[in-house]
Amino acid sequence: DIVMSQSPLSLPVTPGEPASISCRSSRSLLHSDGYNYLDWYLQKPGQSPQLLIYFASNRASGVPDRFSGSGSGTDFTLKVSRVEAEDVGIYYCMQSLELVRTFGQGTKLEIK
């Protein structure tokens, strides 16, 4: 299975400040179709996960433009340009290159 590693695991952020989360995969997630099969999800407290970013850099429907994804191959980044109180929760990267999916450990974003 592809192993996904995230950092940091905990991320305290002041509202209005930027935040960045890194995700690394044990194998390249770049498919022959040109897409990187890497998604980002946010699980808010007490809720189901919600899709934020797919194919590494595409925002899902309804996701604010302060969220952005970048990267290719094995190294990926999720950035929040200006953190708001509603952004608290655990952020996960997940590879979808293989049918057997794997998640990163999760990064807990909290407000300072």
Next chain:
Amino acid sequence: QVQFVQSGAEVKKPGASVKVSCKASGYNFDGYAIYWVRQAPGHKLEWMAWIHCGNGNTRYSAKSQGRLTITSDTSANTVYLELASLRSEDTGVYFCARDAAGRGDSWGQGTPVTVSS
């Protein structure tokens, strides 16, 4: 609109089996796959199993393979996950999600499963 409604909370004893369901609506059920994800208390999301609702193809995580069975009923637009020989570490919340070209674009509300003697 795409929606998933999962079955209610379950409490089981060690060694028993549990079957949770995920009823889909608002889209062409046969055209997509669905997968299940588990979250043990205080732990990360764990991917468990996948089924294509059109052709019935399945995949399982190596960790739970052998105890897991994923099935779909196209007449009821419902996917099921059965976990046998339950252990305390199977306690958690089980989520279903639609697989749209690789991404989980819509999720169920979660089904809590507690395994306790």
